[in-house]
Amino acid sequence: MSISVRAILTCGTAWQGLAISGLLAAVAVPAHAQESQESTPAPVSADPLVSTPTGTTEPNAAQDDNIVVTGTRIARPDLTSSSPVLVVGQDAFQNRNFTNFADLATQLPQFSASFGSSRTQSTFSGAATSGLNTVNLRNLGSGRTLTLINGRRVPGGTTTSTAVDFNSIPTANIERLDVLTGGAASIYGADAVAGVINIITKQIDGFEAGASYGISERGDNENPNGYLMFGKRLANGGAINLTAQIDFQGRVQCSSRELCAEDFFWAPPSSPIRGPAAYSAVGNNGTFFLTAGNGLGAIGATRIGSSTSYTDANGSLIPFSVTRDGFNRNGVRDIAIPTRRILFAASAESPIVDGVNAFMEFNYGQSHIRAAFEGHPFQSSAAGSLFGGGPGVPGLQASIPVQITSTVGGVTSTIANPIIPTAIYNAALARNMTQIQWQQRFSAFDGRGAVNRRDTIRAVAGLKGDFDVGIGNDWRYEVSYVYGSTRLDSQTRGLVSTRQLYNGLRTEQVNGTLRCADAGARATGCVPINPFLPYTDAQRNALVVSAGQSGESVLHDANAFVSGSLFRLPGGDLAFSVGGEYRTFSGNLDYDSAINNAEVTGNQIGDVSFVKIRTKEVYGEVSAPILGDMTLIHKLTLDGSFRYSDPNFGGSYQTWRYGGSYEPVPGIVLRVNRARAVRTPVPGELSGVGQTFGTVTDPCTAATRNVNATRAANCAADGVPANYAPPINVQQSVGGFVGGNPNLAPERATTLTYGVAFAPNFAPGLSITVDRFDIKLDNVINTVGRQTKANQCYDTTARLFCGDLTRGTNPNVPGANYVLTGVNDQLVNIAAFRLKGIDFTAAYNARIFGGRGSFNVIGTLYDRAEQVALPGQPVIDLLGFAGGSTSDQGFIKFTGNATAAWTSEDGVGFSYNMRYIGKAQNSPFANPTINIGDRFYHNARFSFNVEENAQFFFGVNNIADSKPPLFPSSTAGTQALDTVPAYYDVFGRSFYSGIRLTF
Numbered sequence: 001m002s003i004s005v006r007a008i009l010t011c012g013t014a015w016q017g018l019a020i021s022g023l024l025a026a027v028a029v030p031a032h033a034q035e036s037q038e039s040t041p042a043p044v045s046a047d048p049l050v051s052t053p054t055g056t057t058e059p060n061a062a063q064d065d066n067i068v069v070t071g072t073r074i075a076r077p078d079l080t081s082s083s084p085v086l087v088v089g090q091d092a093f094q095n096r097n098f099t100n101f102a103d104l105a106t107q108l109p110q111f112s113a114s115f116g117s118s119r120t121q122s123t124f125s126g127a128a129t130s131g132l133n134t135v136n137l138r139n140l141g142s143g144r145t146l147t148l149i150n151g152r153r154v155p156g157g158t159t160t161s162t163a164v165d166f167n168s169i170p171t172a173n174i175e176r177l178d179v180l181t182g183g184a185a186s187i188y189g190a191d192a193v194a195g196v197i198n199i200i201t202k203q204i205d206g207f208e209a210g211a212s213y214g215i216s217e218r219g220d221n222e223n224p225n226g227y228l229m230f231g232k233r234l235a236n237g238g239a240i241n242l243t244a245q246i247d248f249q250g251r252v253q254c255s256s257r258e259l260c261a262e263d264f265f266w267a268p269p270s271s272p273i274r275g276p277a278a279y280s281a282v283g284n285n286g287t288f289f290l291t292a293g294n295g296l297g298a299i300g301a302t303r304i305g306s307s308t309s310y311t312d313a314n315g316s317l318i319p320f321s322v323t324r325d326g327f328n329r330n331g332v333r334d335i336a337i338p339t340r341r342i343l344f345a346a347s348a349e350s351p352i353v354d355g356v357n358a359f360m361e362f363n364y365g366q367s368h369i370r371a372a373f374e375g376h377p378f379q380s381s382a383a384g385s386l387f388g389g390g391p392g393v394p395g396l397q398a399s400i401p402v403q404i405t406s407t408v409g410g411v412t413s414t415i416a417n418p419i420i421p422t423a424i425y426n427a428a429l430a431r432n433m434t435q436i437q438w439q440q441r442f443s444a445f446d447g448r449g450a451v452n453r454r455d456t457i458r459a460v461a462g463l464k465g466d467f468d469v470g471i472g473n474d475w476r477y478e479v480s481y482v483y484g485s486t487r488l489d490s491q492t493r494g495l496v497s498t499r500q501l502y503n504g505l506r507t508e509q510v511n512g513t514l515r516c517a518d519a520g521a522r523a524t525g526c527v528p529i530n531p532f533l534p535y536t537d538a539q540r541n542a543l544v545v546s547a548g549q550s551g552e553s554v555l556h557d558a559n560a561f562v563s564g565s566l567f568r569l570p571g572g573d574l575a576f577s578v579g580g581e582y583r584t585f586s587g588n589l590d591y592d593s594a595i596n597n598a599e600v601t602g603n604q605i606g607d608v609s610f611v612k613i614r615t616k617e618v619y620g621e622v623s624a625p626i627l628g629d630m631t632l633i634h635k636l637t638l639d640g641s642f643r644y645s646d647p648n649f650g651g652s653y654q655t656w657r658y659g660g661s662y663e664p665v666p667g668i669v670l671r672v673n674r675a676r677a678v679r680t681p682v683p684g685e686l687s688g689v690g691q692t693f694g695t696v697t698d699p700c701t702a703a704t705r706n707v708n709a710t711r712a713a714n715c716a717a718d719g720v721p722a723n724y725a726p727p728i729n730v731q732q733s734v735g736g737f738v739g740g741n742p743n744l745a746p747e748r749a750t751t752l753t754y755g756v757a758f759a760p761n762f763a764p765g766l767s768i769t770v771d772r773f774d775i776k777l778d779n780v781i782n783t784v785g786r787q788t789k790a791n792q793c794y795d796t797t798a799r800l801f802c803g804d805l806t807r808g809t810n811p812n813v814p815g816a817n818y819v820l821t822g823v824n825d826q827l828v829n830i831a832a833f834r835l836k837g838i839d840f841t842a843a844y845n846a847r848i849f850g851g852r853g854s855f856n857v858i859g860t861l862y863d864r865a866e867q868v869a870l871p872g873q874p875v876i877d878l879l880g881f882a883g884g885s886t887s888d889q890g891f892i893k894f895t896g897n898a899t900a901a902w903t904s905e906d907g908v909g910f911s912y913n914m915r916y917i918g919k920a921q922n923s924p925f926a927n928p929t930i931n932i933g934d935r936f937y938h939n940a941r942f943s944f945n946v947e948e949n950a951q952f953f954f955g956v957n958n959i960a961d962s963k964p965p966l967f968p969s970s971t972a973g974t975q976a977l978d979t980v981p982a983y984y985d986v987f988g989r990s991f992y993s994g995i996r997l998t999f
Contacts, residue, residue, distance in 0.1 A: 937985060
């Protein structure tokens with residue numbers, strides 16, 4: 001058998017890719033192919049997404065014949081769960097050709113966009129997080145969902161947190177994912193606040209292989225994927241399974257999409273601005289600021305294009321014009337980061353003696369990304385461009401001295417800085433200037449961006465089995481150990497040495513040769529720098545540096561439990577489990593000293609010191625079917641669980657759950673579940689400090705200061721004039737530092753779910769579930785928010801947080817010493833959330849038109865979403881918003897998903913999927929807000945069996961080529977992109993095709 005992956009990889013257009021995949025069906029299947037009895041290729045499932053009516057799930061094709069329910073450690077065939085479980089089958093991946101669960105999750109109503117931590121949103125979240133692909137259950141953040149594989153923990157996807165990077169997990173060997181949408185911390189431990197994702201892996205007996213290729217209609221977002229699987233059931237009852245998968249997702253550049261081909265700025269009620277008027281004021285050529293003085297006005301002098309002259313035909317200095325000289329940042333940005341993944345998984349189980357089975361699992365995932373973004377916007381007086389300094393310590397400005405003190409041959413004299421053109425030098429002297437502030441886009445150097453490699457390892461070993469103690473039945477035990485680690489090696493390219501720049505701007509000319517004026521700098525290899533002219537190769541080589549960061553997180557998790565049934569109750573056996581767990585999670589992130597010490601452009605970031613969190617736990621669970629087989633009481637079950645946790649950070653805490661299910665007649669189940677869950681702080685929150693700069697709207701501008709009388713009075717008291725109207729780029733580059741906090745306490749959540757599951761005997765194939773959820777989350781670890789701090793400083797008579805604000809000068813506002821230049825922030829236990837809504841599913845399966853047909857609908861309706869950012873402050877209503885800030889986002893009221901599928905007896909299959917994103921507004925923090933229209937996305941897939949053991953498929957996503965909506969600037973909740981990619985498709989119409997083989 002031969003599958004030409006090289007041909008797939010080199011395909012240049014959508015139709016070529018489809019044609020090549022079509023040829024696979026004709027040439028890749030040998031006539032003598034054989035298959036085992038169990039390896040018949042599965043047709044397109046009639047149930048790609050099903051929420052099981054009773055909370056039970058179908059058994060995995062493994063050695064254990066008992067049904068295991070996600071959300072409990074009690075194994076019993078008749079056990080039902082009081083918590084709703086959404087079951088996501090393998091065909092949900094196949095019906096859209098998704099090769100990463102993070103991509104599929106955004107299509108499910110229970111999940112929201114992973115703001116800042118996805119392939120389409122992480123470019124500007126920092127080099128260390130660039131390329132992550134996490135999931136966001138209930139829009140409560142990726143760190144508040146616990147991910148398991150076969151009921152055991154998965155290591156965090158970063159070096160400082162427990163949030164799982166789904167780039168590290170293969171999808172080919174997934175049988176199903178159980179998504180438990182309720183607090184489950186008392187069963188599985190910390191982090192299960194929004195819920196649990198339990199990945200159940202396949203057990204096969206034979207060989208399976210597959211290859212697919214996807215591409216957008218515009219010829220990008222290429223996605224070649226291939227996998228091999230081998231499984232063998234052993235004569236002694238054991239089994240072994242191996243999976244290898246390789247996947248690539250290609251680059252999508254902003255320049256290829258109308259969405260962001262050119263810079264965009266929109267501040268309602270003003271009209272949107274697109275193109276040169278919205279370009280960055282930090283242009284390719286330097287702008288040199290001459291302040292007002294001696295009756296002469298201020299001017300930002302520049303040169304035009306490749307010209308080296310700073311004067312026009314009349315001899316006047318050429319002023320900077322943003323429409324002519326500005327920089328189009330979007331022209332070099334990416335919408336989607338190219339990601340290459342290499343994945344391997346193995347599992348084995350074998351009996352040792354009667355009642356004792358040894359088992360192991362191993363996973364290895366490597367992801368490699370190369371994220372590109374525009375050259376650094378150097379501004380000599382701004383954060384991210386200073387040399388040295390740190391929190392509370394100002395760095396040196398790499399401004400240009402007008403005159404230099406030079407010592408040559410023992411003679412010291414004051415001379416003109418020889419790099420300054422005569423016209424600018426004379427203009428500076430006429431204004432009595434000693435330093436020239438300047439700015440320039442450093443795009444002439446190596447392309448700036450992050451190159452990251454993440455290696456994640458997960459190894460599991462343990463013993464499990466059953467035994468008889470003379471009372472009750474179903475006695476089982478398991479002892480397991482999980483080791484997991486994630487290592488990051490990251491480099492940021494295209495940085496500029498601030499040390500070299502600072503020293504290189506201070507020059508003198510000796511015997512016709514330009515050199516650095518400082519003898520100490522010359523001794524360390526200083527090269528003179530002239531920003532007034534195009535940079536020479538020698539200057540570029542001296543200025544351009546790469547710096548990086550690396551780190552590792554390690555998980556150790558030892559767990560042991562026993563479960564069984566003690567005695568018989570009227571409704572069945574009283575079942576229980578008890579156990580203990582010892583878990584450690586450690587991590588660090590070490591930045592190069594050049595980044596620590598602000599010796600390169602970009603954010604100054606301190607290391608996240610090594611932190612090790614140790615947790616000792618004991619837990620128990622009970623399920624009591626108190627009544628059964630009675631009139632209107634077919635079964636009544638009460639259940640509960642409790643866990644006591646003793647960590648080395650903070651005090652001990654308890655988590656618990658109680659609830660039950662009532663089945664009046666077969667096929668109707670009423671269920672309720674109340675739980676306490678926690679999320680413990682992680683190393684990245686307990687340590688570290690980093691510099692940031694981005695958009696903070698100054699409360700004291702002419703457009704914002706009159707929101708209330710208190711704000712207006714405080715702005716006047718700080719000396720900000722009533723007509724202050726800074727340029728756009730000033731408010732887009734407000735610096736500051738954001739730090740961790742070693743005194744953080746765990747977050748606390750109380751969750752309540754109740755609902756009904758309906759699967760009537762009189763309508764075989766029909767199932768309906770409706771579940772209400774209510775989540776209260778307190779003690780939330782969050783920053784106050786830089787914008788909130790700025791507002792509170794001026795909106796309160798107590799002047800809250802004013803100590804975290806800095807005002808000063810900015811050359812883009814000549815003569816002003818009241819420009820908002822910095823806002824600092826820190827993580828604290830401060831916020832609270834309240835979230836309420838309804839999940840519903842409906843599915844129907846039946847034989848129709850000589851085959852098997854199905855229809856299912858899932859949806860989530862939020863009716864309450866509130867945040868209290870600060871104790872005592874007004875409630876912020878998050879309901880009905882699609883975007884928000886980069887730290888807090890809104891909740892779209894309704895999203896849904898419908899799928900219809902049909903499969904014939906001979907393997908011909910068709911599926912149609914429709915995804916709906918409801919109407920919303922842009923941001924709960926925007927004033928005024930704007931309406932965002934709803935969106936329908938249509939997708940279809942067709943498949944057929946080429947031979948008995950080979951299936952060919954092709955499909956189209958976003959058939960109507962629906963375009964994403966545009967949000968007003970800085971209201972989408974994503975950095976540097978004015979839409980929400982995970983909600984709204986940014987790729988456009990896309991095609992895919994492939995083949996699946998079984999033997």
